[in-house]
Amino acid sequence: MAMTLVSTVQVPSGGAASIEFTGIAGTGKDLLLLYSLRNSDTGTTDSLLLNFNSSTANFSGRVLYGTGSSALSTTASNDLIGGIVGNGATSSTFSNGQLYISNYASSANKSFSVDTVGENNATATRHAIIAGQWANSTAITSIALSGGYNFLQHSTVSLYIVS
Amino acid sequence: MSDTPVKIVIDLSKPEGEREQIIPLTADEIAEREALAIQAAQEQAEREAAEQAREELKASAKAKLIAGEPLTAEEADTLVI
Numbered sequence: 393m394a395m396t397l398v399s400t401v402q403v404p405s406g407g408a409a410s411i412e413f414t415g416i417a418g419t420g421k422d423l424l425l426l427y428s429l430r431n432s433d434t435g436t437t438d439s440l441l442l443n444f445n446s447s448t449a450n451f452s453g454r455v456l457y458g459t460g461s462s463a464l465s466t467t468a469s470n471d472l473i474g475g476i477v478g479n480g481a482t483s484s485t486f487s488n489g490q491l492y493i494s495n496y497a498s499s500a501n502k503s504f505s506v507d508t509v510g511e512n513n514a515t516a517t518r519h520a521i522i523a524g525q526w527a528n529s530t531a532i533t534s535i536a537l538s539g540g541y542n543f544l545q546h547s548t549v550s551l552y553i554v555s
Numbered sequence: 556m557s558d559t560p561v562k563i564v565i566d567l568s569k570p571e572g573e574r575e576q577i578i579p580l581t582a583d584e585i586a587e588r589e590a591l592a593i594q595a596a597q598e599q600a601e602r603e604a605a606e607q608a609r610e611e612l613k614a615s616a617k618a619k620l621i622a623g624e625p626l627t628a629e630e631a632d633t634l635v636i
Contacts, residue, residue, distance in 0.1 A: 414565065417568075542560060
């Protein structure tokens with residue numbers, strides 16, 4: 393197995409509402425997205441919204457997450473729960489996560505997994521693991537991450553192709 | 556921060572050095588983003604309510620255990636998986 397860094401992007405000082413990788417070649421087997429994010433929300437944690445090929449439909453998933461005081465499970469669609477640290481969290485901290493997409497270029501439905509954790513020097517923060525599926529037979533050629541608030545400067549996302 | 560939100564697009568079909576663009580969102584994209592934000596906030600509130608309810612059940616179950624009182628099924632579920 394070889395893992396090749398395709399691209400890394402870092403959010404500039406103005407912030408950004410979304411980060412999109414387009415024109416992804418179908419030459420690999422799996423995709424790995426590593427991210428370090430913080431947004432402009434005044435809270436401490438938010439969902440990270442995902443789309444493939446500009447679609448937010450036909451996503452389903454199961455989430456296990458901890459809040460700092462409870463452990464819970466829930467269903468999710470394209471929202472990667474706890475994926476973003478808000479600007480109410482300890483300053484200069486970021487959430488870290490990885491999104492792994494299996495067989496992204498195949499004609500089968502696309503399964504993915506997420507492991508994400510926030511940073512906050514307080515009780516409340518989140519660690520989530522998510523098992524998800526995008527029920528679509530089209531090869532994934534674009535991936536976008538967004539949320540209800542702007543990603544702040546120094547937020548970083550890297551895309552790898554696994555072959 | 557600019558007034559109009561922007562998106563960062565990395566077009567991997569282009570040569571390195573020409574891939575990254577910062578593009579202002581269209582009115583439709585801004586509207587969609589706002590709708591998604593409302594939906595995400597609602598879901599977040601629902602999750603937080605569920606978390607609070609579970610914490611209260613756990614506290615009640617603990618108090619009843621200490622007092623030797625019977626637990627409800629929901630309280631027992633917080634202790635036994």
